[in-house]
Amino acid sequence: MAEKEQLYAEHWGREGFYGDGVNVTRLQHVPDFTHVSGLHAPHRLNIADVLLPDRGDAAALPTAIFISRSGAQLSVSGRRQNMPFVVSNVEADEIHFIQQGELCFATAYGRIAALPGDFVFIPRAVPYQVEVAAIPTLSLIAEIPGAVKFDAAPKFEAQLGVPEIAVVTPEPVETTVLIKSFDGITRYVKPYSPLAMVALSGGSNPVWKISLKDIPPNPAGHPTQFAASPDNDELFYTLSARPRRRPPMHYNADYDELIFYFAGPGAWGAVKEPGTLTWVPKGLAHHGPSEDVPEGYLAWMLESRPTMRLTDAGMKVAQLMETDLYGPHPAQASVRRIGF
Ligand SMILES: [Fe+2]
Incomplete structure (x- = not known):
């Protein structure tokens, strides 16, 4: 062994940040690859590049860029009306x-x-209508089949927003209601809007919100989790800047990792454009940039136990990604078409 050769720590782990694992030391940087063909390959894209029919057509719906084995989806919307x-x-x-x-x-x-x-957060079967208050708009929408709850680990003082209740006398305004199911849209026409309400008279409101900037990055240990679906199938974390050593190169045996870079000013490795979404499919060796960025940045992560795939619309704007600093990979991927 050469005296000055670089040593790399590696971790293989179950259950994301929560399970058992093994640590080893290697001389080679395992995440490196020169070519890949097939669907299970790391990519990055900017959601602003996705072709969005709902930018120009008020009646269009968001555009799916990822779909998982369980039916979870990530979609993008740029609604102007x-x-x-x-x-x-x-x-x-x-x-x-x-x-x-x-x-x-x-x-x-x-x-x-x-x-x-x-x-x-808008749970399943809550009727809603999006109104545009300031354009241009750009949203990333996660659709998760299981009920997603606020679930903080480590615990933090949560500032959750709740809806304002406005009492509206229902005028007889004919309203179209679209029911979105796995096999498409069912369209109802109703004599009244289902949104008009006289009073909220009990129970807990299912709709809530939280701001990324109000989720404190964990100074030690794993990133702060703030939402989860049943059996931890999908987990949401803040991945904003924090003083911490760079993680070892690692295998996440059970989860795909999707990391969304919201805003700088600091760069997170090779990721510096707001709106960048990176995807490392489960079980692939990856390293990832340091989160210790003094200038600061805001980012979040979705871990998905069901394997994710790019849709055609996502693939059109995605680049193959290296998994050291998450920059574009110099090789062209021979990767086409989702498998399910
Ligand atoms: Fe990772």
């Missing part, structure tokens, strides 16, 4: 992350305004 209908997703909870612009979600359980950096 109010939705001309009410929509209800009967297959999944929706988490809308606002990258740009200002939106208001008029729901059957009140109105909730959203600014850049906000996550708005």
